[in-house]
Amino acid sequence: MLKTETADLWWKSAVIYCLDIETFFDSNGDGVGDMTGLAQRIDYLAELGVTCLWLMPFYPTANRDDGYDIIDYYGVDPRLGTHGDLVELVRTAKDRGLRVIVDLVTNHTSNQHPWFKAARSSKDSPYREYYVWRDEPPEDTSDEVVFPDAENSLWTYDEKAGQYYLHNFYSEQPDLNITSPAVQGEIAKIIGFWLELGIDGFRVDAVPYMIETRGVADRWAKEFGDPHVYLKQLKAFMGRRRGDSIMLGEVNVPYETMFEFFGGPDGDELTMMFDFELMQRLYLAFAREDTAPIIETIQRRPQLARHSQFANFIRNHDELTLDKLSDEERQEVFDAFGPEEDMQLFGRGLRRRLPPMVAGDPRRMRMVYSLLFALPGTPVLFYGEEIGMGENLDVEGRLAVRTPMQWTDAKNGGFSSAAPSKLPRPVTQGAFGPDHVNVAAQRQDPDSFLNFMTLLARRYRECPEVGMGNFEILEHDVKEVLVHRSTWDPFGGGRSSSVLVHNLSPRATRIKVRLEGVDEGLEVADLVSGERHTIGRSGQLELPVDGYGYHWLRILYADDSRLV
Ligand code: GLC
Numbered sequence: 001m002l003k004t005e006t007a008d009l010w011w012k013s014a015v016i017y018c019l020d021i022e023t024f025f026d027s028n029g030d031g032v033g034d035m036t037g038l039a040q041r042i043d044y045l046a047e048l049g050v051t052c053l054w055l056m057p058f059y060p061t062a063n064r065d066d067g068y069d070i071i072d073y074y075g076v077d078p079r080l081g082t083h084g085d086l087v088e089l090v091r092t093a094k095d096r097g098l099r100v101i102v103d104l105v106t107n108h109t110s111n112q113h114p115w116f117k118a119a120r121s122s123k124d125s126p127y128r129e130y131y132v133w134r135d136e137p138p139e140d141t142s143d144e145v146v147f148p149d150a151e152n153s154l155w156t157y158d159e160k161a162g163q164y165y166l167h168n169f170y171s172e173q174p175d176l177n178i179t180s181p182a183v184q185g186e187i188a189k190i191i192g193f194w195l196e197l198g199i200d201g202f203r204v205d206a207v208p209y210m211i212e213t214r215g216v217a218d219r220w221a222k223e224f225g226d227p228h229v230y231l232k233q234l235k236a237f238m239g240r241r242r243g244d245s246i247m248l249g250e251v252n253v254p255y256e257t258m259f260e261f262f263g264g265p266d267g268d269e270l271t272m273m274f275d276f277e278l279m280q281r282l283y284l285a286f287a288r289e290d291t292a293p294i295i296e297t298i299q300r301r302p303q304l305a306r307h308s309q310f311a312n313f314i315r316n317h318d319e320l321t322l323d324k325l326s327d328e329e330r331q332e333v334f335d336a337f338g339p340e341e342d343m344q345l346f347g348r349g350l351r352r353r354l355p356p357m358v359a360g361d362p363r364r365m366r367m368v369y370s371l372l373f374a375l376p377g378t379p380v381l382f383y384g385e386e387i388g389m390g391e392n393l394d395v396e397g398r399l400a401v402r403t404p405m406q407w408t409d410a411k412n413g414g415f416s417s418a419a420p421s422k423l424p425r426p427v428t429q430g431a432f433g434p435d436h437v438n439v440a441a442q443r444q445d446p447d448s449f450l451n452f453m454t455l456l457a458r459r460y461r462e463c464p465e466v467g468m469g470n471f472e473i474l475e476h477d478v479k480e481v482l483v484h485r486s487t488w489d490p491f492g493g494g495r496s497s498s499v500l501v502h503n504l505s506p507r508a509t510r511i512k513v514r515l516e517g518v519d520e521g522l523e524v525a526d527l528v529s530g531e532r533h534t535i536g537r538s539g540q541l542e543l544p545v546d547g548y549g550y551h552w553l554r555i556l557y558a559d560d561s562r563l564v
Contacts, residue, residue: 008244011378015049015050015460016378017054017380017381018381020402024041025415030422031416031418031419035088036089043096047454049461052200054103060075062111062172068169068205069110070105071109071114073193101200101202104202104203108175132214133163138154140153146169177215181223191241195238204270208252231270232268248273249274256302267307271307272309272310279312279320280322280333284332286358294482311377311380312375313382314354316382319350320351321348323349337350338352342393353390356432361548363546363547369456371482374502384406386453399425404423405439413427413433469489470488480503480509498554502550508546511543512541513541514538514541515540515555516539525554526552541553
């Protein structure tokens with residue numbers, strides 16, 4: 001094994017930051033964020049400790065789904081910039097040590113995409129087979145639609161085509177027929193194109209829908225036998241073009257199925273996947289102030305190949321889905337964090353950010369984000385989380401959490417100098433608006449949430465055992481406090497081992513755990529507070545924990561040469 005593993009498997013100790021260029025920073029005063037604006041803010045992100053950007057779709061779009069309905073996969077939305085601006089942005093990011101991944105949305109196109117326009121115009125069009133059609137009226141699929149506010153079937157009749165077409169999302173987003181060799185060729189070309197421009201990989205949208213067999217089952221069976229064969233081929237193609245590129249998949253399915261999307265023990269499909277299951281159980285655990293849902297879930301995670309990785313998150317750009325919880329559990333989370341109907345969406349999720357959910361309690365917020373960085377896996381932040389931004393419930397649906405980034409307390413939160421009516425959507429108001437929550441003020445305050453998040457990112461990077469190592473849950477008898485230990489022994493002898501402690505409740509307590517194989521008299525250093533504790537007999541560690549307290553305890557082995 002190489003000592004350079006943290007660089008070779010860079011995604012396993014990365015800090016990923018998701019943003020939408022449209023709402024990040026407007027450099028030319030037209031009201032819309034742009035690539036040049038983001039390039040000007042790369043130093044800010046580098047200082048925060050971000051190592052990889054995930055750019056939400058920036059392609060030309062009909063904008064039915066905030067960019068997730070693409071009309072040209074090779075283009076750049078002219079409101080956001082040009083290819084030249086993008087190359088400058090990527091180059092600037094690389095110069096500051098940041099990688100860049102981009103959304104790959106190939107389950108569907110926009111219905112305004114030239115492929116769909118051609119496809120519907122004639123049965124003889126070569127593009128007809130790019131989509132999934134049927135003649136017979138469809139069965140009832142109303143309970144399967146993703147956006148129940150707008151759709152009641154997965155199939156829509158197209159007058160011009162004289163057939164029904166498949167769409168898992170909005171009817172303006174017709175599903176591509178991935179079994180078509182022509183479509184497969186297009187997807188490979190798209191991947192190749194962006195890699196050539198210096199992109200480090202993709203956040204792959206809606207993967208289970210992309211390789212589903214609905215409407216094309218016979219063809220899947222004929223061409224591949226198993227749709228996963230296609231994912232393996234796609235990943236292998238990407239790897240041939242660029243060896244250290246990654247695919248971070250959106251795959252909200254139970255662990256057993258996720259494991260298949262990783263490519264099982266071989267890990268030859270998606271490199272990473274968001275852990276939707278754990279995210280939902282985290283909220284349940286926070287609501288109950290009980291670690292059991294976290295422990296039970298994390299122990300169910302499948303054992304992945306060495307290069308595969310889970311991505312952890314507290315917030316993403318969609319509704320905070322709670323679809324994997326039982327009705328009662330979901331209600332518990334709603335009661336605790338989003339009791340009003342307007343805070344909920346589609347009956348299955350929340351359209352709030354974390355700080356307002358916990359009434360801005362700084363201790364609780366810090367504990368939650370400390371846990372995000374401490375969990376086994378790679379943390380993914382959604383822009384604005386680092387300063388504790390809130391949502392704007394006056395903004396429709398999922399977009400409530402996609403308000404402009406809050407840079408200063410000036411007009412439009414310093415996002416843009418344009419008239420507020422020109423902005424993609426209004427800035428958040430009230431207690432979490434720019435008057436109270438903004439980057440500039442927090443940069444001046446050593447005690448700010450921003451500086452705390454910067455410290456967490458630094459500690460996470462200094463503790464590769466968290467992202468790269470194995471973990472165990474340490475048993476003890478305070479159910480409110482999660483204690484886990486991450487260990488990485490990459491070079492044989494140069495052990496890295498940390499004990500991570502998180503109190504989900506506001507009550508102070510004391511914990512007592514046993515650290516296997518750790519000799520009496522060794523010390524642990526708290527990487528957040530600077531305190532030290534000595535290990536007692538039989539590896540015993542005893543420790544007071546504040547309400548919502550957290551500790552990153554590095555075991556100081558005699559042979560450890562790290563800075564602590
Ligand atoms: C994914 C995206 C979501 C989008 C949908 C359709 O779920 O996260 O924002 O609406 O795909 O592309």
